Amino acid sequence: MIRPRAASAALVGIGATPFTKDSGRSELALAAEAVRAAVADAGLVPGDVDGLVTFTMDTSPEIAVAQAAGLGELTFFSRVHYGGGAACATVLQAALAVASGTAEVVVCYRAFNERSGRRFGAGVRQREPSAEGVALGWMLPAGLLTPASWAALAARRYLHVHGLEADVFGHVAVTARRYAATNPAAYFHGRPITLADHAASRWIAEPLRLLDCCQETDGGQALVVTTPERARDLRHPPALVRAAAQGAGRGQEQMTGFHRGEAARPPETAVVARQLWQRSGLRPADVDVAVLYDHFTPYVLMQLEEFGFCGPGEGGEFVAAGALPLNTHGGQLGEAYLHGMNGIAEAVRQLRGTSPNQVPGAAHALVTAGAGVPTSGLILGADG
Template identity: 40%
Template sequence: MSEYSLRGKVAAVGVGETTYYRHSQAPEPEFVLCLKAILAACTDAGIDPRHIDGFASYSDDRNTPMALSAALGVDELRFSNMQWGGGGGGVAGALANASAAIVGGLADCVVVYRALAQGQFGRFGQGAQIPAVPGEYSLALPYGQMAPAQFFAPKAMRFMHEHQIDQDALRAIAMASYHHAQANPRAIMHGRPLTEEKYDESRWIAEPFHLYDCCMENDGAAAVLLVSADRARDLKQMPAFVLGAAMGAAQRAPGTPAAIFATPDYPSSYFKPVAKRLYAMARMGPQDVDVVQCYENFTGGVLMSLVEHGFFEPEEAMEFLKLENLIAPTGRLPLNTSGGNLAECYMHGLGLQIEAIRQIRGKSTSQVPDVNVSLAVGGPMSPPVSTILYGSEATL
């Protein structure tokens, strides 16, 4: 093993979540929610919160390490980091940064966290509230592209057109998430199953995305606690070891809505080179993955991400993306087994990371048998993107 690899050197040992709420419905401030999730992760791991010495988050987090450290009574802050990029695109990257800090000796116990209280700070899914069109949006906003669904829909439509993929593939992805949410009492959409008819009759948001192809907007908080692999083996929970992580984008990936149209690989989730580096570090391939949690900002991004992670060729999408192949416990590739961003909660993808860890522990509400390798993909189409593989002790 290269000394420069993360493989097997770090493990997720604690996970914590608050109750999840519909957007703007949280009864407490965002900072309080954040603290509650971190404390829950510490309790889960059996670690005193004062012994956290590192904080990692992603994309414009309002909850600063200094404020969190003071509130938690942290003995000494040794590491703080935040990932650039569009929200969930950096979620696995935040876990990679935390892992790298531990391997590099910058910290011993790092928490990755996210909290949202949109009634307090405003909705993420709304169009930009700006008095004039800035230059980077000049080729988008005047033509009606004001919100994420409108930016990403043409990419998915182009991919589907080029490879003769129809709406049934996106519907299967959405229905898998809703199917798993029915077994998960934490899920916002628990008790609200999705049928083919309900999906087909739902309104268009931005073609090819129906209402149920789009992630929810939620309030709440989530946290994951990481320590060295050696320390992890002495703690309360079964460790989920980091086998590999990667982040980035291909050449000339867009940094603004206007640049999205100039990229040489327009119909892409931007995981082509990133997934290759993930598998190289993990010394594994897609055939080794038992279960997948793939960030659904929109189902079209999941479609492209699964292709670019090597699970099937684009021309095989219609055959592969059938509901029976995507549901636990018997599916060919169980997908988003907590309900994901579509039906559990949209916490910028950190809930999907927690579900990937739960699958390794054997504690999911839609558990896949004998999971040794669990993949958690960060937000597609919003570079820099990121992706991570967790494994059981048997994989090391």
């Protein structure tokens, strides 16, 4: 039996708003509600929190959230770049803060009205001058205007390299919706799909169909991180941070890196995988449940392959076989699109033993953030 390395931080609280298509509230209100819920779940009070971490894309400043949620003094506050790639990195930054003594209780949060407000899938809008905007200038004249169109190029290359058809992506969508159907918090609760449903859904950007694309969601999610020592005195069994990592490949771009090597493989995922396995001392066979960022179904297959759960081009068969519990909350395809933060919450539930789709005896969970962009990942473990 492999003995994982000691942890220097733990997740002790999770909180979320309802996941809707029209919240009717400000993004600040959503963030504050999620933060308060996470703190209460941990058995703490707002005054215990002395750190906050969020995304650069979040519209609610840390000090505004602190005021709205009734927090006290802050000794640490920070933000992480690159959209969904930031999800697990918020926990990494929180873990670094508590391990160094910079803060003792740090809350990571993300909240947005992504359906009723700014819809990411609506395409590129006018942007302020930036290096990222210049990079997009090479793609937009060719009609690559949306995340789905960028992902479609990588997906087409994946199918070509491995001699596959687009129906292989359906296994990811069907698996996510099967778990969502039995998760009361999921938007698609009670609504599973079949491979035939996937194949019948309309094209968005070939070879991606509607059911290959994640939802648009209004909502918020928050996570509480503290030291393992304090965690053991709190309300729930802690989810220990066995390893955390960020990664960017050479020549990295944001989902438009079509000239940096093999487009059918996300090199940033390989950077994260290498670090997680090395730092944790674990291997794919030690993972009991995986929560892989599913903004688009092809990237789930690519991540499985880069992490070593199966060989190149074998991700679809691996998912179909059900050998590894995958996105047991329903993922962003089935539960909600919260930039991956709800996936971290599901990993915590699995290690607590409270998931609606509980994996018996789950001791280690792998969580990933957005693929195709500079990304991050976590390996969480049960205590003891």
